[in-house]
Amino acid sequence: MPSTTTALDLTTDVTSLTAAVCDIESVSLDERTLADAVEAAVRDLPHLEVTRVGNTVVARTDLGRDERVVLAGHIDTVPLTADPVNLPTRRVDSAGGEVLWGRGTVDMKGGVAVMLRIAHQVAEPSRDITFVFYEAEEIDSQYNGLLHVEQQRPDLIADADFAVLLEPTDGRVEGGCKGTLRAEVTTKGIASHSARPWKGHNAIHDAADVLARLVAYEPVTRVVDGLEFREALNAVLIDGGVATNVIPDRCVVTVNYRYAPSLSESEAEAHVRQVFSGLDVDVIDNAGGARPGLHLPAAQAFVEALGLPVEAKQGWTDVARFSAMGVPAVNFGPGDPNLAHMDDEQCPVEQYVACEAALLRWLA
């Protein structure tokens, strides 16, 4: 195996290393080649203890420091496109400066390269570090490498005090994440011919009550560990009726509740059931958020070392998996998240450099 592994040169600059990591294709479920390369690179570093779980590579220092922090990033990407051809990467001069262009340059092989550069440069970090290079973040969560480590080797992660997930945040620090709950609110009627509606009962008309409650709903903003999480409750889908001459006997409103990480999953469910009390509510999925934990010493040192503004992460990310293991977590990485998954994915090279420098300030 080692003889066929593409070598990653960790001594090169972070932008070149990002390009090298991108140029090893690793669409979800096809991460073996890149996982092999990452594993080989970190096994070359004597200060790291390396464990492999599937195509996920965990590398840990073991210096007996008072604190342990996680740096984590997924190594898979969404599929390539044929037009434009988005690999191999290329460096392009743009009006705003030089950019690296191609699949993974934003989501999130820049973060992976930064992690590898830190692993290479910081043999004696200020706090113990657990590097997690994990597979299959972009697809159904059953394949998620972080979930597999959580299930099979929780000891590799759960002893950390704080985690940084290097997903793209445009160079800002985004703390924690909101939880997300989806529920179907269903109204039921009685079908009849639409020329004789008095023989039936219109389920779509009954959904007026569901929508009226959503319109009247006033979401709160909760401050959690110093960050503002703005909640939201929205209809995301509505579907009712079977034909244009039939009084509909069923209407389903799918609602999405995004809630602050100070609420538990069961508290979130109770809230949604209260909003729609008296109606038929079926919770179809529910994933709690993540507290940013910015009051903790490890997090405060991180924020101070970076000297960057800190905001709440509004969307759900894998930081919630750390939170579920009792590890507060933030998102911090190079790249504009709005360009993630886009055909023209690209990142200013200065963001890779700035991210590496920020983490070095914190950990060296």
Added chain:
Amino acid sequence: MPSTTTALDLTTDVTSLTAAVCDIESVSLDERTLADAVEAAVRDLPHLEVTRVGNTVVARTDLGRDERVVLAGHIDTVPLTADPVNLPTRRVDSAGGEVLWGRGTVDMKGGVAVMLRIAHQVAEPSRDITFVFYEAEEIDSQYNGLLHVEQQRPDLIADADFAVLLEPTDGRVEGGCKGTLRAEVTTKGIASHSARPWKGHNAIHDAADVLARLVAYEPVTRVVDGLEFREALNAVLIDGGVATNVIPDRCVVTVNYRYAPSLSESEAEAHVRQVFSGLDVDVIDNAGGARPGLHLPAAQAFVEALGLPVEAKQGWTDVARFSAMGVPAVNFGPGDPNLAHMDDEQCPVEQYVACEAALLRWLA
């Protein structure tokens, strides 16, 4: 052609003739064999002048009477089913008396058989009669034989004073029909991630206004030519949203307005636009109703001769096509309309006999 035509024996009793008509399969667009048989049968009657338009047969007396009436029925059926096998017909004893069982026994070959029996028995009717045996009522209206006659030979129909459509009414007289208008009421928003709804605008929430207006709507009942037409405005379909993590940018509520025949199509459209004023309304189809015309001498004679209760027809039927040609029309025929199109379509034989007797009282 004549040598291969299945002969229909008009001298037999109406139930046997109904069975014979049913047993000549004539699913929509496959009516040629039955049209040939009907044409041959009426051409044998010297008091009738016969015209064929496609697979539609029109047969007229020409006695110079003061009044002319139409008896009309479609000769096609919905498709057969394999389980149960619904042809050939069979006579079955049931708790309520003998029934004829099979495809077409309700919708509407009993009516066709009654028309053939009247044609055979009444060579010198009290008013001139136009018999219309037409194709393709059960499918898209572009194929409708009555529409084709209206377009190609309006002279065959438009000189009538009154029309009876022998669709199943369970032996009652149902006068005229309501019009039907369908419109799409669309709300438009701005898509965004559902974790950050404040960056978008929720089109499903805006549909709350549409549904609230429907719930608040108070339909009127209008008396037209002595019959009560109960109007209705209902949502029949609703569809909005694209994914469970996206704020929906579009929601479409399809509404169906069933309106009294005293309203024109344009009045109906204006009413719907007024109900949803300020919203995006797209009328997708609109077919006016039919006045029963029960104040007219021909209609009054019909009602008096039958001695049966008269109600308003709530659903839209082909009587509206007569109305559009200036011919008031009623529905009157054997069979329970709730059994039309059902796998176990069946009709008490006494209804065929009663319908034939009623029309003989009026026309003989």
